[in-house]
Amino acid sequence: xxxxxxxxxxxxxxxxxxxxxxxxxxxxxxxxxxxxxxxxxxxxxxxxxxxxxxxxxxxxxxxxxxxxxxxxxxxxxxxxxxxxxxxxxxxxxxxxxxxxxxxxxxxxxxxxxxxxxxxxxxxxxxxxxxxxxxxxxxxxxxxxxxxxxxxxxxxxxxxxxxxxxxxxxxxxxxxxxxxxxxxxxxxxxxxxxxxxxxxxxxxxxxxxxxxxxxxxxxxxxxxxxxxxxxxxxxxxxxxxxxxxxxxxxxxxxxxxxxxxxxxxxxxxxxxxxxxxxxxxxxxxxxxxxxxxxxxxxxxxxxxxxxxxxxxxxxxxxxxxxxxxxxxxxxxxxxxxxxxxxxxxxxxxxxxxxxxxxxxxxxxxxxxxxxxxxxxxxxxxxxxxxxxxxxxxxxxxxxxxxxxxxxxxxxxxxxxxxxxxxxxxxxxxxxxxxxxxxxxxxxxxxxxxxxxxxxxxxxxxxxxxxxxxxxxxxxxxxxxxxxxxxxx
Numbered sequence: 453x454x455x456x457x458x459x460x461x462x463x464x465x466x467x468x469x470x471x472x473x474x475x476x477x478x479x480x481x482x483x484x485x486x487x488x489x490x491x492x493x494x495x496x497x498x499x500x501x502x503x504x505x506x507x508x509x510x511x512x513x514x515x516x517x518x519x520x521x522x523x524x525x526x527x528x529x530x531x532x533x534x535x536x537x538x539x540x541x542x543x544x545x546x547x548x549x550x551x552x553x554x555x556x557x558x559x560x561x562x563x564x565x566x567x568x569x570x571x572x573x574x575x576x577x578x579x580x581x582x583x584x585x586x587x588x589x590x591x592x593x594x595x596x597x598x599x600x601x602x603x604x605x606x607x608x609x610x611x612x613x614x615x616x617x618x619x620x621x622x623x624x625x626x627x628x629x630x631x632x633x634x635x636x637x638x639x640x641x642x643x644x645x646x647x648x649x650x651x652x653x654x655x656x657x658x659x660x661x662x663x664x665x666x667x668x669x670x671x672x673x674x675x676x677x678x679x680x681x682x683x684x685x686x687x688x689x690x691x692x693x694x695x696x697x698x699x700x701x702x703x704x705x706x707x708x709x710x711x712x713x714x715x716x717x718x719x720x721x722x723x724x725x726x727x728x729x730x731x732x733x734x735x736x737x738x739x740x741x742x743x744x745x746x747x748x749x750x751x752x753x754x755x756x757x758x759x760x761x762x763x764x765x766x767x768x769x770x771x772x773x774x775x776x777x778x779x780x781x782x783x784x785x786x787x788x789x790x791x792x793x794x795x796x797x798x799x800x801x802x803x804x805x806x807x808x809x810x811x812x813x814x815x816x817x818x819x820x821x822x823x824x825x826x827x828x829x830x831x832x833x834x835x836x837x838x839x840x841x842x843x844x845x846x847x848x849x850x851x852x853x854x855x856x857x858x859x860x861x862x863x864x865x866x867x868x869x870x871x872x873x874x875x876x877x878x879x880x881x882x883x884x885x886x887x888x889x890x891x892x893x894x895x896x897x898x899x900x901x902x903x904x905x906x907x908x909x910x911x912x913x914x915x916x917x918x919x920x921x922x923x924x925x926x927x928x929x930x931x932x933x934x935x936x937x938x939x
Contacts, residue, residue: 502546547579574619642812656682666806669854688732696738714763740780823862
């Protein structure tokens with residue numbers, strides 16, 4: 453090959469290389485992923501909240517290679533709007549903003565606010581001024597994890613990916629397992645549960661509206677998911693809405709959607725829960741908690757089978773299977789004009805009463821063994837059985853918190869266990885964390901709080917909303933305390 457031919461050959465390859473390079477750069481500019489993203493579908497919506505622009509830029513550049521969507525916000529005051537109007541899988545939240553530099557107090561305040569607005573949120577806290585004590589406090593406060601700045605890239609990605617997986621499990625989308633349960637909790641050989649199963653088998657394949665009644669912690673949400681999974685809509689969306697956690701100002705926007713400019717900060721059109729559930733099932737939990745005006749709006753939607761977004765006059769047709777749940781006595785409320793009689797007729801074509809755990813003692817041990825197996829594998833503990841003495845006590849205890857209380861009692865016992873067999877002392881134990889501090893006064897503040905909450909729950913017959921109002925707490929804050937004290 454001559455010199456000139458060699459030059460021409462090299463120049464031609466240079467042109468090809470340049471063309472390919474331009475295409476790669478164009479691709480990368482259009483899709484914020486790394487080269488692996490060309491062959492791997494990325495998932496997960498991440499929100500980063502930090503008032504440091506450099507931190508936001510670095511975290512976003514790193515995480516957008518691994519997740520489908522990464523949004524960021526410098527102003528923490530916008531958190532309520534973002535949480536209420538967008539669904540994020542993981543929220544990466546800084547702990548120090550304008551008030552101070554190192555205490556982390558603002559971070560804990562915003563964490564509590566996020567969990568009040570949307571209890572199922574998965575939040576990872578990060579700060580440059582943390583220690584082990586703060587990390588433990590963050591987990592106890594409801595954070596999924598804790599990351600120190602400056603972070604190690606691999607560790608930050610692994611932490612967010614782990615949090616994302618936990619969130620996917622916790623939200624229990626169709627075809628996945630429920631958080632902390634390892635699957636369906638509809639375990640039961642008791643006559644009461646067999647009756648429930650028989651009713652479900654007859655109605656699941658229809659589109660009849662179903663009203664599930666039962667105390668808190670009995671698994672009403674799991675029963676709703678089970679019904680959906682047994683229906684012809686099982687491959688379509690299952691959308692769960694906790695009506696007791698939605699403020700009145702957001703009720704219509706949350707359920708029916710809104711259009712851009714409908715109100716302050718409505719920057720984009722947004723589908724409501726009914727539109728998201730179209731073709732599938734919508735589960736309205738705590739339906740007894742909505743006010744009369746919103747009962748009327750909900751009735752109109754159910755009658756007309758269409759919704760109108762806030763700020764729009766256009767009607768959108770919907771096709772949903774309706775399942776509702778409550779722990780309230782709706783007929784009594786209707787008699788007292790606290791709940792619309794016509795709405796009650798609309799939602800309870802079929803009523804299913806889910807019995808409390810104390811009325812299905814035959815199911816207590818199978819459920820306990822179910823939780824034991826789940827948490828033994830999750831926490832890599834050697835424990836593998838329940839002692840005879842523990843089984844006797846499990847069956848004698850009345851479980852005022854129902855399945856939820858049993859689940860958390862077994863989780864704690866497995867974590868703290870050192871042997872291969874759980875004993876009564878492992879499950880039935882008081883929270884003694886404050887004993888040392890309370891020794892001088894004779895008072896245990898956590899025991900006092902536990903007793904007050906227990907009394908409020910009994911006074912309100914297990915109604916979370918009424919008990920929260922009695923205690924001056926939000927529903928989400930009360931839920932966290934119920935879990936903390938295994939009530």
